[in-house]
Amino acid sequence: MIYLMIVAMGLVVFFNRYVFLEPRLPVRLNRGAREFLGFAVPGMLTAICGPIIFLADHQLNLSPTNPYLLAAICAVALMFWTRSVLITVLSSMALFYLFRWWL
Amino acid sequence: MPTALPHYAFTRGAIAVIPLSLACAPWGLLAGSMAIDAQFTPLQAQGLSAIVFAGAAQLVAIGMVKSGASLISIVLTTLLLTSQHLLYGMHMRPTLSALNTRWRMSLGFLLTDEFFALVNHYDRETFNRWYALGVGLTFYIIWNLFTLAGIVLGKSIPGLDQLGLEFSIAATFIALITPVVRDVPTVVCVAVSLLCSVWLSYLHWESAVVVSGVLGMSAGFACKRLGVGQR
Numbered sequence: 001m002i003y004l005m006i007v008a009m010g011l012v013v014f015f016n017r018y019v020f021l022e023p024r025l026p027v028r029l030n031r032g033a034r035e036f037l038g039f040a041v042p043g044m045l046t047a048i049c050g051p052i053i054f055l056a057d058h059q060l061n062l063s064p065t066n067p068y069l070l071a072a073i074c075a076v077a078l079m080f081w082t083r084s085v086l087i088t089v090l091s092s093m094a095l096f097y098l099f100r101w102w103l
Numbered sequence: 104m105p106t107a108l109p110h111y112a113f114t115r116g117a118i119a120v121i122p123l124s125l126a127c128a129p130w131g132l133l134a135g136s137m138a139i140d141a142q143f144t145p146l147q148a149q150g151l152s153a154i155v156f157a158g159a160a161q162l163v164a165i166g167m168v169k170s171g172a173s174l175i176s177i178v179l180t181t182l183l184l185t186s187q188h189l190l191y192g193m194h195m196r197p198t199l200s201a202l203n204t205r206w207r208m209s210l211g212f213l214l215t216d217e218f219f220a221l222v223n224h225y226d227r228e229t230f231n232r233w234y235a236l237g238v239g240l241t242f243y244i245i246w247n248l249f250t251l252a253g254i255v256l257g258k259s260i261p262g263l264d265q266l267g268l269e270f271s272i273a274a275t276f277i278a279l280i281t282p283v284v285r286d287v288p289t290v291v292c293v294a295v296s297l298l299c300s301v302w303l304s305y306l307h308w309e310s311a312v313v314v315s316g317v318l319g320m321s322a323g324f325a326c327k328r329l330g331v332g333q334r
């Protein structure tokens with residue numbers, strides 16, 4: 001079951017990566033489909049972040065002293081100012097542990 | 104650059120991708136240790152990184168296996184979660200589709216967010232396949248080594264999942280999302296996706312991520328089509 005899942009996922013991911021590199025493929029995504037897919041990064045990645053930040057350990061935490069929320073806000077600010085993925089990830093991880101220990 | 108020696112171009116690509124590979128270290132560790140935690144065998148855990156090679160999709164799939172999701176919903180989530188690669192493929196089509204089958208399929212397999220970030224700006228004249236292979240293959244090897252480390256650590260350190268390491272996923276995704284949020288439709292997309300994902304996960308929907316993601320994308324797309332926030 002797990003091996004079947006791994007192979008199926010591998011095929012799906014390879015399909016997404018390869019299909020438009022195939023020279024024999026004549027079709028092109030129309031403008032609407034491309035615009036919709038353009039929202040894939042913000043839409044899908046945000047949907048993964050939401051539960052991590054607000055539902056740690058399956059408990060709804062909307063408090064302003066939620067360390068996940070505070071560190072996430074810091075990560076947005078860090079990325080905005082530094083434009084560096086590495087600095088943002090490392091600094092916001094450090095801040096997350098600081099907030100968790102402190103609050 | 105196209106005339107540069109293969110090993111020189113390969114090394115340049117390998118060096119260029121090292122910072123991006125290190126930023127993914129926590130994910131690689133998590134992809135390994137979470138798989139072990141979800142009762143995968145070490146071979147299955149490594150196989151996920153070796154065959155699927157898509158961090159976000161792997162972590163989400165492991166979480167879905169843990170919560171007892173069906174194979175169909177896992178594969179569908181993977182399809183949607185990695186759909187941005189369709190756009191990368193379209194963008195890289197002029198340079199990569201001209202290569203022979205072996206190179207095209209190899210570089211296609213290695214076409215990650217990080218690969219795209221480093222290789223997308225070359226055109227047909229400046230593109231060097233050895234540079235691209237250096238970027239992709241180095242990232243693949245480092246990703247699999249971190250997964251292996253996660254498998255070993257996950258087995259010997261119980262409670263690795265209690266360390267809050269999952270925040271590094273949120274931190275990395277925030278770092279990838281923030282530069283993309285430049286107009287009103289994208290802000291709407293992020294807001295709808297965030298609200299729905301928290302709400303639907305709170306209600307224990309197994310498909311919360313896919314449904315919220317698609318709702319967010321649809322909301323953003325609708326705003327763009329209606330001309331919201333455009334002068």
